Amino acid sequence: MSNATASTPKIKILDENLINKIAAGEVIERPASVVKEMVENSIDAGARNISIELEEGGLKLIAIHDDGIGIAGDDLELAFTRHATSKILKAEDLFNILSFGFRGEALPSIASVAHVRALSRFRDRNAGSEIEIEGGKFKSLKAAGCPPGTSIYVSNLFFNTPARRKFIKSPRAELARITELVTSYSIGNYSIGFKLKHNDRYLMEYPPAKTLKDRLGAIYGYNSLENFIPLPGTDEGAFDNPGTLLGYISHPDQAKSRATDIRFFVNFRPIYSRTLMAALKQGYGNKLHPKLYPVCAVFFNMLPRDIDVNVHPAKTEIRFKNESELFIKLKRVVEHGLRSAGVLTGLSIDENNESPSLSGQEASKPFSFKKPPEQKRDMQESLYKGGFTGPSAGPTPDQSNIDRETGEIKPDIAKEPRTEANLYDRHAQPKMWQFKESFIVVPLKDSLMFIDQHNAHERILYEAAIHRLKSGKTSTQQLLFPITVDLTPSEFARWTDYEQILAQLGYEISEFGGNSLIITGIPAGSDDSSPEIVLRKILDDFPGDEDIQEDLNRRAAASFACHSAIKAGQKLSPEEMNLICDKLFACEEFNVCPHGRPIIARLTVDEIEKKFQRIIPEKK
Ligand code: ADP
Ligand code: MG
Numbered sequence: 133m134s135n136a137t138a139s140t141p142k143i144k145i146l147d148e149n150l151i152n153k154i155a156a157g158e159v160i161e162r163p164a165s166v167v168k169e170m171v172e173n174s175i176d177a178g179a180r181n182i183s184i185e186l187e188e189g190g191l192k193l194i195a196i197h198d199d200g201i202g203i204a205g206d207d208l209e210l211a212f213t214r215h216a217t218s219k220i221l222k223a224e225d226l227f228n229i230l231s232f233g234f235r236g237e238a239l240p241s242i243a244s245v246a247h248v249r250a251l252s253r254f255r256d257r258n259a260g261s262e263i264e265i266e267g268g269k270f271k272s273l274k275a276a277g278c279p280p281g282t283s284i285y286v287s288n289l290f291f292n293t294p295a296r297r298k299f300i301k302s303p304r305a306e307l308a309r310i311t312e313l314v315t316s317y318s319i320g321n322y323s324i325g326f327k328l329k330h331n332d333r334y335l336m337e338y339p340p341a342k343t344l345k346d347r348l349g350a351i352y353g354y355n356s357l358e359n360f361i362p363l364p365g366t367d368e369g370a371f372d373n374p375g376t377l378l379g380y381i382s383h384p385d386q387a388k389s390r391a392t393d394i395r396f397f398v399n400f401r402p403i404y405s406r407t408l409m410a411a412l413k414q415g416y417g418n419k420l421h422p423k424l425y426p427v428c429a430v431f432f433n434m435l436p437r438d439i440d441v442n443v444h445p446a447k448t449e450i451r452f453k454n455e456s457e458l459f460i461k462l463k464r465v466v467e468h469g470l471r472s473a474g475v476l477t478g479l480s481i482d483e484n485n486e487s488p489s490l491s492g493q494e495a496s497k498p499f500s501f502k503k504p505p506e507q508k509r510d511m512q513e514s515l516y517k518g519g520f521t522g523p524s525a526g527p528t529p530d531q532s533n534i535d536r537e538t539g540e541i542k543p544d545i546a547k548e549p550r551t552e553a554n555l556y557d558r559h560a561q562p563k564m565w566q567f568k569e570s571f572i573v574v575p576l577k578d579s580l581m582f583i584d585q586h587n588a589h590e591r592i593l594y595e596a597a598i599h600r601l602k603s604g605k606t607s608t609q610q611l612l613f614p615i616t617v618d619l620t621p622s623e624f625a626r627w628t629d630y631e632q633i634l635a636q637l638g639y640e641i642s643e644f645g646g647n648s649l650i651i652t653g654i655p656a657g658s659d660d661s662s663p664e665i666v667l668r669k670i671l672d673d674f675p676g677d678e679d680i681q682e683d684l685n686r687r688a689a690a691s692f693a694c695h696s697a698i699k700a701g702q703k704l705s706p707e708e709m710n711l712i713c714d715k716l717f718a719c720e721e722f723n724v725c726p727h728g729r730p731i732i733a734r735l736t737v738d739e740i741e742k743k744f745q746r747i748i749p750e751k752k
Pocket of ligand 2: 169173234238
């Protein structure tokens with residue numbers, strides 16, 4: 133038997149430093165959490181300009197400077213003490229929170245897991261002070277000369293919590309998160325100037341903006357503003373009036389493969405909400421491909437008593453008193469906005485009827501991939517251009533009759549036929565036709581073959597791209613008129629990460645100042661009608677802050693092929709159809725596209741005859 137008295141655990145109150153470290157585990161998960169807390173503090177302090185500097189994705193250094201009200205020297209140590217806040221005084225205040233912070237937890241938590249140096253000068257004083265804290269241990273406090281406002285330097289984050297440090301992914305993934313986060317805050321607080329610098333490079337330099345539209349222009353490029361549709365009342369509305377729902381949503385053509393550019397703000401605080409996201413998508417009805425997400429910046433201004441921000445330690449999710457009402461309201465203003473812009477037509481919404489079936493009628497129509505007429509172009513040109521103008525390749529390594537660099541068929545070298553290819557004889561020059569501007573129909577000896585034109589072209593481009601990536605031999609077609617693209621900071625960061633792969637694919641791109649690029653060449657064989665859109669879509673498909681598990685080459689090739697391939701709804705000439713068939717059957721795999729969707733379907737004579745209930749005479 134053990135000695136019960138000796139093993140009885142003693143209950144003790146934890147020391148302050150340990151409490152802070154535990155709290156840090158909740159609030160400070162990664163470098164982006166530090167940036168978030170400090171940016172919120174600067175906004176709460178009434179800053180007009182906020183500037184952030186990072187080294188190694190924030191793991192080595194996060195520095196933030198603001199020109200806000202500052203902290204008086206006698207309060208500086210207190211600011212780093214747990215539950216010390218200037219923002220609430222009594223319990224009632226909790227139901228009337230207008231500031232970002234109120235828990236008084238962030239600064240002591242950060243200081244418990246990093247080396248922190250803070251300099252601050254209260255607006256009305258002529259001198260500032262400086263404090264140093266390391267791993268929660270107070271080091272020094274002294275008078276210091278500094279401009280009004282606050283500067284905080286956080287270095288060696290998680291130096292004393294190795295488990296947490298290990299959990300952090302690469303600096304590039306952390307930088308991607310921080311870039312996303314600062315972009316969100318810079319939209320939600322567009323009247324504040326924001327700068328973000330990583331190592332020696334500025335990723336953002338936004339002066340204070342007069343309107344949300346100005347800030348969106350700074351981020352997405354002023355040329356893209358025409359693609360933003362205002363929600364009703366936005367262009368003339370006051371964003372800080374309680375009860376307003378204002379903002380911009382993108383034209384459905386601008387939809388992205390990720391939800392990252394869907395931004396909701398409640399009282400200027402970026403929040404995540406599945407409910408609101410669903411309402412937004414429903415508002416687009418059948419105009420939005422179900423797998424895509426629009427770009428938006430939507431501001432909800434609510435009375436503090438109608439929301440509860442105190443449900444999540446990092447306050448990224450909040451509780452609405454009346455979520456279903458908000459859902460209907462958002463869906464409806466989105467529909468209104470799209471209708472005013474002429475994107476949605478047909479049945480209009482009955483103001484007094486909230487029945488979802490009203491808009492459901494439109495939503496039940498199948499989504500159409502049809503391109504707007506001005507984007508339709510003669511594919512023959514680009515297919516042939518890719519096929520026959522690329523630099524001629526040296527001897528192909530595997531005797532294949534497909535030119536691995538351009539995707540071109542060498543007409544005089546025959547390839548061993550397999551399965552469907554077996555039945556398809558290019559020399560017989562079967563008369564093909566196009567069905568529904570989507571399928572190529574080829575009459576064979578004993579069957580009719582249907583080829584999905586998009587999936588087929590995707591496969592052709594994919595195999596050519598994979599070959600380029602593997603062999604290191606690129607093949608570029610020069611653009612007659614170079615095209616400039618304004619990227620968002622997040623897209624730009626991704627471009628710098630994947631620049632090399634894009635070059636291997638055949639892109640010829642250079643930096644053009646700020647977050648702009650200039651495209652001078654694109655992979656041979658791809659459509660040159662809107663390379664900037666294709667490039668953005670490819671960047672969108674590259675991993676951002678998530679772990680990369682998949683083979684990047686495959687991902688890049690599949691993404692390039694998918695976005696560059698001809699679409700359903702595009703008219704093809706007989707020559708183009710022939711070319712697609714020839715190239716397809718020279719591919720290593722021609723039954724499925726890189727995403728696994730079938731390319732070919734066949735209807736045999738037997739199947740046709742069965743439909744006519746023909747009795748097939750038995751052979752004697
Ligand atoms: P909270 O924001 O919840 O009050 P913090 O730990 O983030 O708690 O900050 C503690 C206090 O330090 C704040 O209430 C504020 O008074 C002061 N403070 C922090 N950052 C700044 C800043 N950039 N400018 C002025 N005051 C600041
Ligand atoms: Mg705070």
